[in-house]
Amino acid sequence: MKKSSLLKPYAHYLRRRIRYRAGFAVEMQEEIRKDLVRTARNTAFGKDHSFDRIKTYADFKRHVPIGDYEAFRSYFDRTKAGEADVCWPGKPRYLAKTSGTTSGVKYIPLTRDSLPNHFGSARNALFNYVAETGHSRWLDGKMIFLSGSPEMGSTNGIPTGRLSGIVNHEVPAWLRTNQLPSYPTNCIEDWETKLEAIVDETIGADMRLISGIPPWVQMYYERLLARSGKRTIKELFPNFEMFVYGGVNFEPYRESLERLVGERIPSVETYPASEGFLAYQDSQTEPGLLLNTASGIFFEFVPAEEVFSDNPPRLSLGEVEVGKNYAVILSTTAGLWGYNLGDTVEFVSTEPHRILVTGRVKHFISAFGEHVIGKEVESALLRVAQEHSVSVTEFTVAPQVNPESGLPYHEWFVEFGTPPADLAAFAAAVDREMVEENLYYRDLIEGKILRPLVMRELPAGAFREYMRSQGKLGGQNKVPRLSNDRALVDRL
Structure with missing residues (x-):
C-alpha cells in the first residue's frame, strides 16, 4: 500500500x-x-x-x-x-549554530x-495540509529540502551544527527513502557547486515536494530549466504538487517562481x-x-x-x-x-x-522617528508592482541621512524581473503607498523633513553577487529588507 x-x-x-x-x-x-x-x-x-x-x-x-x-x-x-x-535539566542533545547580528556566532541549545517541538511541528504542518486538502500524492514521490550542510561538529561532547543539518539527522526512517539530495551532496559547503550536484541528482527524479527559502529555490529552478531545456518546472516534474517555505515573505517572489513553474503550486508556509x-x-x-x-x-x-x-x-x-x-x-x-x-x-x-511575521526588531528604518517595518515596505512595493505589471526579484531599503543636496530620503535598491516602463513614476507610486502604510512617514513627508523616496534599479544578479561576496549564498541566508544605517547598501 x-x-x-x-x-x-x-x-x-x-x-x-x-x-x-x-x-x-x-x-x-x-x-x-x-x-x-x-x-x-x-x-x-x-x-x-x-x-x-x-x-x-x-x-x-x-x-x-x-x-x-x-x-x-x-x-x-x-x-x-x-x-x-544550567538552564534546563541535563545537557542539550544538540547545539544549533547560527549567526547573529550583534553576538557573532550563537549556540542555541536543543x-x-x-x-518534538521542531520535528512534530513540521510533521503537523504537512499532515494538516493533507487532511485539509486531500492532496497526499507527494508522499509517494521524491522530496527535496534545500538547506545548509548536515555535517556536525562537536562542542565539548555536544553535537553542533546548523539547524537544517540537525533536522537532517532526525528525519524519520519512513521519510528518508523519499528525501533528496543525498547526504554527500548535502554536505557540499559551496552553494553553487552544491546546487549543480543537486540538479544532477534531481533532474530525472519524480519530484513532488520542494522546500526551501524562495530566492534559493528560484536559483534551483533556473538551473534545472537551463540544464534540461524544458520551458517550465511542471513540464520537468509533472507530479510536483507542493511547495513548503519559510524565513521570508513569499509574495515578492511569487510571480517569478510561478512563471518558472508554469502554474500556481499549493504551498505551506512555516515559521521555524x-x-x-x-x-x-x-x-x-x-x-x-x-x-x-x-x-x-x-x-x-x-x-x-x-x-x-x-x-x-x-x-x-x-x-x-x-x-x-x-x-x-x-x-x-x-x-x-x-x-x-x-x-x-x-x-x-x-x-x-x-499571526503574520512583520519583520525583525532590528530591521527597521527610524532615522527620523518613522519606524518603518518590513511588512510596510513589502506591501507598498507589491501593490504598485501588481498595478504596473512589474515583477521584483529582490530589494532592500536604507535611509540617506546626509545627501549631497536637498532633504534626506529613504533609498530603495531594487532588482527587477520585469522592470517598470517609467522608474520615476513607479517610485512616486510606491512613495504614495508608503504614505498610506505609515502615518509617521506621512508626517515627515508632509512636514518637509523627508523628501519622497529615491529608487535605484540594480542589474540582474546584483543581490546574488552581494550574498556571494558575504559568503551567504544559499542555505538559510536572507537579504534584510530594511536597515537603519547604510552598511549593507554601501557594500551592495
Missing part, C-alpha cells in the same frame, strides 16, 4: 487534535508556563531567578527578565562548555524535550527558528500562521515600539490584540527564558491565534 493511503487516517487525527488544542490555546499556555518553571526549578537559572517563588504569571514577569542572546550569554557559555543543569518552531500555515483559505501554542513554548509579546524600553509591558497570549505589532518573547523546553527572538508579528486572528 502507498504511503499516501497509509498516512491519511493519521493526518486526519492530527488535524482534529490541532484544531481542538487551538481552541484552548490560552489555557494550554498557562499550563506550559507552570510546567517549564517546575521542570527547571533546580537548574542554575532556576535557582538564580527564584523559580521556587513563582506561582503566577505576575511572579514570572518579576523573576524572569527579558533579554537577547547577549544578555544571557553567561548561561549559554556554561552550557556550551559542557556544564549540565534538548531532548525541545526536539533555531530557538523553536513557532507557527505554520494551517489553512489554505484563511490568512496567517497558526501559533504553536501547545508545543513546549510559552509565548509573551511586547508592543514593538516599546521593546527597547527599560521596563516594557509584557503580554500573555490572552492579552494580545489583532492588528498590533509585537516583539516575540520565548520561554522553552530548550532552556530559553524571556528570550527576545528579535522577530515581530501581528495577530490577524485570536480565534484561533494566527
Whole structure:
C-alpha cells in the first residue's frame, strides 16, 4: 500500500487534535508556563531567578527578565562548555549554530524535550495540509529540502551544527527513502557547486515536494530549466504538487517562481527558528500562521515600539490584540527564558491565534522617528508592482541621512524581473503607498523633513553577487529588507 493511503487516517487525527488544542490555546499556555518553571526549578537559572517563588504569571514577569542572546550569554557559555543543569535539566542533545547580528556566532541549545517541538511541528504542518486538502500524492514521490550542510561538529561532547543539518539527522526512517539530495551532496559547503550536484541528482527524479527559502529555490529552478531545456518546472516534474517555505515573505517572489513553474503550486508556509518552531500555515483559505501554542513554548509579546524600553509591558497570549505589532518573547523546553527572538508579528486572528511575521526588531528604518517595518515596505512595493505589471526579484531599503543636496530620503535598491516602463513614476507610486502604510512617514513627508523616496534599479544578479561576496549564498541566508544605517547598501 502507498504511503499516501497509509498516512491519511493519521493526518486526519492530527488535524482534529490541532484544531481542538487551538481552541484552548490560552489555557494550554498557562499550563506550559507552570510546567517549564517546575521542570527547571533546580537548574542554575532556576535557582538564580527564584523559580521556587513563582506561582503566577505576575511572579514570572518579576523573576524572569527579558533579554537577547547577549544578555544571557553567561548561561549559554556554561552550557556550551559542557556544564549540565544550567538552564534546563541535563545537557542539550544538540547545539544549533547560527549567526547573529550583534553576538557573532550563537549556540542555541536543543534538548531532548525541545526536539518534538521542531520535528512534530513540521510533521503537523504537512499532515494538516493533507487532511485539509486531500492532496497526499507527494508522499509517494521524491522530496527535496534545500538547506545548509548536515555535517556536525562537536562542542565539548555536544553535537553542533546548523539547524537544517540537525533536522537532517532526525528525519524519520519512513521519510528518508523519499528525501533528496543525498547526504554527500548535502554536505557540499559551496552553494553553487552544491546546487549543480543537486540538479544532477534531481533532474530525472519524480519530484513532488520542494522546500526551501524562495530566492534559493528560484536559483534551483533556473538551473534545472537551463540544464534540461524544458520551458517550465511542471513540464520537468509533472507530479510536483507542493511547495513548503519559510524565513521570508513569499509574495515578492511569487510571480517569478510561478512563471518558472508554469502554474500556481499549493504551498505551506512555516515559521521555524533555531530557538523553536513557532507557527505554520494551517489553512489554505484563511490568512496567517497558526501559533504553536501547545508545543513546549510559552509565548509573551511586547508592543514593538516599546521593546527597547527599560521596563516594557509584557503580554500573555490572552492579552494580545489583532492588528498590533509585537516583539516575540520565548520561554522553552530548550532552556530559553524571556528570550527576545528579535522577530515581530501581528495577530490577524485570536480565534484561533494566527499571526503574520512583520519583520525583525532590528530591521527597521527610524532615522527620523518613522519606524518603518518590513511588512510596510513589502506591501507598498507589491501593490504598485501588481498595478504596473512589474515583477521584483529582490530589494532592500536604507535611509540617506546626509545627501549631497536637498532633504534626506529613504533609498530603495531594487532588482527587477520585469522592470517598470517609467522608474520615476513607479517610485512616486510606491512613495504614495508608503504614505498610506505609515502615518509617521506621512508626517515627515508632509512636514518637509523627508523628501519622497529615491529608487535605484540594480542589474540582474546584483543581490546574488552581494550574498556571494558575504559568503551567504544559499542555505538559510536572507537579504534584510530594511536597515537603519547604510552598511549593507554601501557594500551592495
